[in-house]
Amino acid sequence: NAGVTQTPKFRVLKTGQSMTLLCAQDMNHEYMYWYRQDPGMGLRLIHYSVGEGTTAKGEVPDGYNVSRLKKQNFLLGLESAAPSQTSVYFCASWRENTEAFFGQGTRLTVV
């Protein structure tokens, strides 16, 4: 039982490059969320999913896309990376009325 696993853990991108962050959970959770965390900004919700095949925008969705084709995986895509997307990205999953489990985070730098 690995919990929530994020890959990769670190990445450096050049402006304009694309990449996909993978979040995988083995707890059969319905809810999966992607957050970004910047110094002094707390956790800001990018996109979320309340079940397989569903996605919705959070408070800072611009420049990101997501997909939840399988219940255990939630993918976050950056089509054309910008320096403003330099951040630490966290994925979280949970079941209704229970606590959220977070991944270890992905530290992304866009140069």
Place this chain on the structure above:
Amino acid sequence: GQQVMQIPQYQHVQEGEDFTTYCNSSTTLSNIQWYKQRPGGHPVFLIQLVKSGEVKKQKRLTFQFGEAKKNSSLHITATQTTDVGTYFCAGTLKTSYDKVIFGPGTSLSVIP
């Protein structure tokens, strides 16, 4: 829109002093959760409060949920250096699904 606020944003205390962080929501919540994030780490669940006026304790930590289910607090008695980190509250709104909103967090520094 719905918001969850926390105060203070930062708190520096001398080791042994008490610490309190407050969480306020603009909307009635179905429950409130608290998380701790150590520097360089990821948020880790501490506790969930569900009932109006609920108080729960974990060793030196005391959590309260307000009567109106719009506010909550976390109090740490006699802080230790191991308490260093950022404390987040997260409120759940009941719609057709659980909508969880995290507060901005309170960063605690403990001076030995």
